[in-house]
Amino acid sequence: MDEQILQEIAKLLQDNIKGQLRKPYPAKTFSGQNKPVSGIGRTPVSPRYASGNLYKQTRVYWESDFEDGKPNLVVDFGDADYWEFVNYGRRPGRYPPLLTIDKWVRQKPGIEGVRDAKGRFVSRKSLVFLMRRSIAQYGYYGIQFIDKAVTETIDQIVEKAGEAAKQYIERLYDEGRIFPRSSTNRP
Numbered sequence: 139m140d141e142q143i144l145q146e147i148a149k150l151l152q153d154n155i156k157g158q159l160r161k162p163y164p165a166k167t168f169s170g171q172n173k174p175v176s177g178i179g180r181t182p183v184s185p186r187y188a189s190g191n192l193y194k195q196t197r198v199y200w201e202s203d204f205e206d207g208k209p210n211l212v213v214d215f216g217d218a219d220y221w222e223f224v225n226y227g228r229r230p231g232r233y234p235p236l237l238t239i240d241k242w243v244r245q246k247p248g249i250e251g252v253r254d255a256k257g258r259f260v261s262r263k264s265l266v267f268l269m270r271r272s273i274a275q276y277g278y279y280g281i282q283f284i285d286k287a288v289t290e291t292i293d294q295i296v297e298k299a300g301e302a303a304k305q306y307i308e309r310l311y312d313e314g315r316i317f318p319r320s321s322t323n324r325p
Contacts, residue, residue, distance in 0.1 A: 144200050146298075147307065148211065151291045152198035155213065158283035158290075159193050159224070160185050168227050168277025186281055188245040192218040203315070211307075211316045213284065221318065227280030233270045240266045284318060 162183045165173045187193055195216030200209045215221040220238075228234070243249055243266050252260045260268075288311060295303045310316055 143303070144209065147291070147295060147303070148198045148200060150294055151211065151213070151287060152196060154287035154290045154294075155196055155198065155283060156193055158281065158287050159187055159196070161281075163279075163281050166279035168229050168279055170279055173272065173276055184246075184248065186224050186283070188242050188247075191216075192221055192224060208315075211310055212319055213316065214319045223278060223280070225280050225282060225284050225318075228273060228278040230273075230275055230277035233274040236266065236270065239270050239273070243269060288316065 162185050164183045167173055192215060195214075195218045197214045197216070199212055199214070201212045202208070203210050240262070243262060249265070252265055254260050288307075292304055292307055295307060
């Protein structure tokens with residue numbers, strides 16, 4: 139394939155991944171049910187975007203496979219190794235790390251100034267405890283942003299490049315040659 143077409147495909151996928159991260163999603167349990175909300179109100183809806191680390195560090199590029207010489211499409215998340223929790227979710231069971239959730243609460247837009255049912259402000263310490271307990275009890279639903287972005291990219295490629303490019307990307311995906319990567323190099 140032409141180098142320019144490959145670069146356009148990488149750019150499309152990168153833009154679609156970032157678009158998925160900016161979309162608002164409802165808070166759900168690991169099994170996909172809406173999380174129960176105490177009091178009157180609907181399940182909160184928000185984008186999976188707090189510090190912007192995952193969003194800012196996402197890069198998509200082509201890399202040659204040294205064994206067969208064919209290019210692989212690499213999705214690199216830099217040091218944002220929590221991409222797996224955002225994509226696949228987290229099973230219920232254990233409390234997540236205190237410092238991680240505390241940092242997330244401080245960075246997440248819209249969380250500051252939370253009030254309880256009587257109108258009193260909820261301390262950050264209490265809020266962190268409640269979030270950790272909720273994740274331990276119900277888990278955290280993954281938004282499958284990589285799969286959704288690949289599907290969206292394939293649809294856009296079909297419009298732009300036709301059926302041949304679609305089959306090529308589908309074959310790479312089916313063969314496991316699209317590799318999510320972070321600096322921790324998890325398998």
